[in-house]
Amino acid sequence: MELTDIQKKILEEVADLHKIPVGAYNIRANGESVGRNSSANIEITSKTDVSGIDIKIKPGTKNESVHIPVVISQTGLKENVHNDFFVGEDSDVLIVAGCGIDNCGSSDSEHDGIHRFYIGKNARVKYVEKHYGSGAGKGKRILNPVTEVYMEEGSYCEMEMVQIKGVDDTERVTHAELKEGARMIVHERLMTHDDQHAVSRYDVELNGEGSSADVVSRAVARDRSYQRFDAKIIGNAPCSGHSECDSIIMDNGTILAVPALEANNVDAALIHEAAIGKIAGEQLVKLMTLGLTEQEAEEEIINGFLR
Amino acid sequence: MLELKNIVYQVEENGEGIGILNDVSLVIPDGKLTVITGPNGGGKSTLARIIAGVVKPTSGKIFFNGQDITDMSITDRARLGIGFAFQQPVRFKGIRVVDLIRLAKGEKKLSSSDACKYLAAVGLCAKDYINREVNSSLSGGELKRIEIATVLAKKSALSVFDEPEAGIDLWSFQNLIEVFDGMRKNIEGSSIIIISHQERILQIADEIVLVKEGKIDCQGTCDEILPKLVGTESAVKSCGVIDLWKGGDN
Ligand SMILES: Nc1ncnc2c1ncn2[C@@H]1O[C@H](COP(=O)(O)OP(=O)(O)OP(=O)(O)O)[C@@H](O)[C@H]1O
Ligand SMILES: [Mg+2]
Numbered sequence: 088m089e090l091t092d093i094q095k096k097i098l099e100e101v102a103d104l105h106k107i108p109v110g111a112y113n114i115r116a117n118g119e120s121v122g123r124n125s126s127a128n129i130e131i132t133s134k135t136d137v138s139g140i141d142i143k144i145k146p147g148t149k150n151e152s153v154h155i156p157v158v159i160s161q162t163g164l165k166e167n168v169h170n171d172f173f174v175g176e177d178s179d180v181l182i183v184a185g186c187g188i189d190n191c192g193s194s195d196s197e198h199d200g201i202h203r204f205y206i207g208k209n210a211r212v213k214y215v216e217k218h219y220g221s222g223a224g225k226g227k228r229i230l231n232p233v234t235e236v237y238m239e240e241g242s243y244c245e246m247e248m249v250q251i252k253g254v255d256d257t258e259r260v261t262h263a264e265l266k267e268g269a270r271m272i273v274h275e276r277l278m279t280h281d282d283q284h285a286v287s288r289y290d291v292e293l294n295g296e297g298s299s300a301d302v303v304s305r306a307v308a309r310d311r312s313y314q315r316f317d318a319k320i321i322g323n324a325p326c327s328g329h330s331e332c333d334s335i336i337m338d339n340g341t342i343l344a345v346p347a348l349e350a351n352n353v354d355a356a357l358i359h360e361a362a363i364g365k366i367a368g369e370q371l372v373k374l375m376t377l378g379l380t381e382q383e384a385e386e387e388i389i390n391g392f393l394r
Numbered sequence: 395m396l397e398l399k400n401i402v403y404q405v406e407e408n409g410e411g412i413g414i415l416n417d418v419s420l421v422i423p424d425g426k427l428t429v430i431t432g433p434n435g436g437g438k439s440t441l442a443r444i445i446a447g448v449v450k451p452t453s454g455k456i457f458f459n460g461q462d463i464t465d466m467s468i469t470d471r472a473r474l475g476i477g478f479a480f481q482q483p484v485r486f487k488g489i490r491v492v493d494l495i496r497l498a499k500g501e502k503k504l505s506s507s508d509a510c511k512y513l514a515a516v517g518l519c520a521k522d523y524i525n526r527e528v529n530s531s532l533s534g535g536e537l538k539r540i541e542i543a544t545v546l547a548k549k550s551a552l553s554v555f556d557e558p559e560a561g562i563d564l565w566s567f568q569n570l571i572e573v574f575d576g577m578r579k580n581i582e583g584s585s586i587i588i589i590s591h592q593e594r595i596l597q598i599a600d601e602i603v604l605v606k607e608g609k610i611d612c613q614g615t616c617d618e619i620l621p622k623l624v625g626t627e628s629a630v631k632s633c634g635v636i637d638l639w640k641g642g643d644n
Pocket of ligand 2: 438439440481556
């Protein structure tokens with residue numbers, strides 16, 4: 088597998104990968120698979136109808152991981168990828184995705200991806216997705232991920248979605264359907280700067296008795312950037328749902344938080360919280376009394392907030 | 395040496411200026427532990443905030459080791475060697491105890507044994523707390539101890555503690571007294587101000603300053619002032635709760 092230095096750097100950013108990962112992996116660079124490994128329990132195959140892969144995880148697979156990072160370093164590349172994950176019953180796996188675009192050119196580079204998760208009974212999935220952009224070119228770095236999650240009885244899914252830097256335009260759509268006793272936890276962290284634009288939509292259907300979802304977003308909008316967070320939780324059974332959008336606004340940023348709840352069952356307990364505000368003055372003061380400048384204090388507060 | 399000269403601090407309320415500090419002049423000597431006491435609302439915390447640069451006086455001057463710091467920022471005063479533990483410590487989101495102690499020490503990295511030292515000094519078991527977030531999940535007493543630990547870690551030429559004992563349980567209070575006693579023994583070249591209502595803390599003071607109604611009521615050595623305070627009206631006033639149980643009329 089041959090990767091350029093820039094590609095290696097992006098891999099580090101999005102997947103914490105310094106070398107070839109252990110276990111199953113598929114590394115996609117500039118629209119092609121440049122390295123792939125299936126393991127005894129996790130099989131990765133290319134789709135034949137569209138661009139993308141199928142990841143099949145055997146029932147009962149425990150403590151294994153799949154890495155499927157995507158790097159784009161070619162200006163003007165636009166791709167559309169479909170990846171499907173079939174997570175067998177009773178398995179317990181870590182899935183690390185992520186996409187980094189380095190665009191030094193003048194044409195836009197864009198990665199649109201659909202990830203569909205079919206999570207079997209009592210299976211546990213931890214999903215980590217990092218998005219990152221770099222490069223000084225005029226061309227935009229655009230990422231539009233669609234995530235669909237179908238959860239069987241008693242399954243558990245924890246999703247960590249992070250976009251901290253360099254992505255000019257993003258529209259994220261996450262849709263989930265949960266059966267009896269399934270639990271979903273989402274932890275999204277988003278920072279936009281300069282003239283970036285980010286929209287994140289969730290709709291989570293709690294269809295089974297005892298299902299639950301917790302969607303938490305922490306967001307920072309700096310400079311002239313724009314963010315919109317739409318989270319809708321739908322309770323169709325006795326269930327519990329919670330969404331939270333906690334945002335820091337700076338400079339001339341804009342944040343629009345649109346939390347929505349829909350209950351179609353008298354025993355659906357749904358809560359949402361949304362808060363937008365600037366950095367608390369007394370937090371700055373405390374760090375300044377420790378010797379930090381106002382800018383340093385701001386950085387520490389934001390780094391902590393987005394941790 | 396810290397010197398406050400004719401400090402006046404006024405706030406506007408309904409177009410009227412209300413005097414919070416009224417012409418306060420005060421010298422905090424080097425190598426001494428000075429305790430500032432006095433009734434609630436007397437202006438002690440305001441004085442501390444003026445020393446740390448958190449609020450600017452309406453008029454008057456502040457000198458630190460001969461240098462006029464009246465117009466100096468919070469950051470520059472901190473770098474010059476002024477430390478300040480808040481009466482009501484701030485909570486954060488995502489910043490951990492270890493981060494605050496590391497920032498206080500001004501180092502890029504902090505070994506856990508180093509961080510341990512400061513937490514142990516305030517009676518916290520380091521391994522339970524070091525990675526905790528300094529957020530609303532901490533109890534009031536825990537937060538207060540962490541606040542003190544950050545100021546200990548900062549190692550300042552002048553450390554100001556605003557009611558460090560507030561919210562600290564009895565058992566740990568003894569421990570805290572020992573921390574301040576220890577600081578006093580190694581005070582050479584530095585000085586400490588503690589704002590407190592506690593007799594036990596007043597007892598370890600070198601100097602006591604009584605602040606009342608925005609003025610310095612009196613200042614002197616512990617031996618001079620303490621006997622006057624204990625049992626007098628001003629000491630009782632700062633313990634309103636006891637008043638109530640005694641059947642007092644306020
Ligand atoms: N910005 C402000 N606006 C209005 N009043 C203020 C302001 N700052 C302080 N004060 C008032 O000034 C007085 C002194 O407050 P300060 O906090 O300094 O008292 P303190 O001596 O520290 O009291 P305590 O023992 O209760 O901590 C109080 O009556 C307080 O309400
Ligand atoms: Mg006070």
